[in-house]
Amino acid sequence: MDSSRITANRPLAYQSGFGNEYASEAVEGALPGGRNSPQRAPLELYAEQLSGTAFTAPRRDNRRSWLYRRQPSVVAGRYAPYAQPHWQTGGDRDIAVPPEPMRWHPAAIPAEVADIDFIDGVRTMMANGDADAQIGVGVHMYVAGRCMERRALINADGEMLIVPQQGRIVVTTEMGVLDVSPGEIILVPRGVAFKVALPDGVSRGYICENYGAQFRLPELGPIGSNGLANARDFMAPVAAFEHESAGGYELVKKFGGRLWSAPAKSSPFNVVAWHGNLAPLKYDTANFMTIGSISFDHPDPSIFTVLTSPSDTPGTANCDFVIFPPRWLVMEDTFRPPWYHRNVMSEFMGLVYGEYDAKPGGFKPGGASLHNLMVPHGPDEEAFDKASHAALAPQKLDHTLAFMFESRYRFIPTQAALDSPELDRDYAECWVGLKDQFGGR
Numbered sequence: 001m002d003s004s005r006i007t008a009n010r011p012l013a014y015q016s017g018f019g020n021e022y023a024s025e026a027v028e029g030a031l032p033g034g035r036n037s038p039q040r041a042p043l044e045l046y047a048e049q050l051s052g053t054a055f056t057a058p059r060r061d062n063r064r065s066w067l068y069r070r071q072p073s074v075v076a077g078r079y080a081p082y083a084q085p086h087w088q089t090g091g092d093r094d095i096a097v098p099p100e101p102m103r104w105h106p107a108a109i110p111a112e113v114a115d116i117d118f119i120d121g122v123r124t125m126m127a128n129g130d131a132d133a134q135i136g137v138g139v140h141m142y143v144a145g146r147c148m149e150r151r152a153l154i155n156a157d158g159e160m161l162i163v164p165q166q167g168r169i170v171v172t173t174e175m176g177v178l179d180v181s182p183g184e185i186i187l188v189p190r191g192v193a194f195k196v197a198l199p200d201g202v203s204r205g206y207i208c209e210n211y212g213a214q215f216r217l218p219e220l221g222p223i224g225s226n227g228l229a230n231a232r233d234f235m236a237p238v239a240a241f242e243h244e245s246a247g248g249y250e251l252v253k254k255f256g257g258r259l260w261s262a263p264a265k266s267s268p269f270n271v272v273a274w275h276g277n278l279a280p281l282k283y284d285t286a287n288f289m290t291i292g293s294i295s296f297d298h299p300d301p302s303i304f305t306v307l308t309s310p311s312d313t314p315g316t317a318n319c320d321f322v323i324f325p326p327r328w329l330v331m332e333d334t335f336r337p338p339w340y341h342r343n344v345m346s347e348f349m350g351l352v353y354g355e356y357d358a359k360p361g362g363f364k365p366g367g368a369s370l371h372n373l374m375v376p377h378g379p380d381e382e383a384f385d386k387a388s389h390a391a392l393a394p395q396k397l398d399h400t401l402a403f404m405f406e407s408r409y410r411f412i413p414t415q416a417a418l419d420s421p422e423l424d425r426d427y428a429e430c431w432v433g434l435k436d437q438f439g440g441r
């Protein structure tokens, strides 16, 4: 990876917190004190504001940062269309989506993976809403075997929540460098340039491209002032910039559902100092403080919400990011796996590692499932039988990490996902053995 070309005051150190006023300088004296845009910024840097919310967004939601850089972002060549036909945007309502449970087996790593970087490795599985309307999300898988080196990705259509499933990624951003392993996640704000390096070789994972309101921590209500994902466990990078040596860069921008490419004479990772509350963040799901039932019954999975992107209707998310981490099950006289249910929200699920208790055999790490709104689903026959007869001793669900992107909007799989050989055409078989065992007469 090319972090050898990165100068940082504390390499791969982080600043902790979610949405606080971070401040970091890679060279001492690069931040102007107590003001944002002095007549001449320190060290002859350019001051540039990056707004993540409208100028006039309520103070509680308002996100912006000030970047002090060697050249402003406007210094770039002209953009030309860039072909990446697998990355699609918004729900295609001409696609007929069967109202039934769907599941995809993990895709094999392609033979040509060594030639595929993060940008070219994105494959859209499904999407809803519309990036221009700033509603909905795109759900993608990525697989990459090549570092982006002198390519940078800038997504104007949405923020990117990346969930590596296999293989570490080192993400260089305008604000600094973040090292993200499976089990951790990274949230890259809309518009922030970044590139992905692969220190351990091939990486594969899931992406939620959020066209809507930024992900934030959920309200805690009666849980109180601690718990679930704690703000202090989110890590923003410290300022770091690339030394110029090896010539130009390619900027790849996602804008209006299309990708575009422009040459740049020098690295966009040229921010010497920055301050503000808009920043890429990583989070280790091992720090999630899980709440569960300590009496009886299986609670709603909203207790596992890490981040939520609200819609205009309170409590009805554009998208919730929910995890099912290792935890104890202690409930008495309770069917402990997820119940059978139909949900007005639509559920995309992925599995980082281990087994998911509702589908111990059929759902594999790197696979995916879709239970759209009002599509009935629940434990497969094996899970039902086991859980109906298990001795209800305290039980640790260990070595497992499943997650859900849950949205109020129907997910529309891409035609490629519907036609894919990985689509499990026998998914319904996992429930056919659930007999009518009614004992009443």
Ligand SMILES: O=C(O)Cc1cc(O)ccc1O
Residues within 6 Å of the ligand: 299, 300, 301, 337, 338, 339, 341, 343, 347, 358, 371, 377, 378, 404
């Ligand atoms: O369908 C699923 O497996 C996800 C899920 C888990 C759970 O514990 C309760 C409801 C729910 O949708």
Ligand SMILES: [Fe+2]
Residues within 6 Å of the ligand: 341, 343, 347, 371, 377
């Ligand atoms: Fe569900």
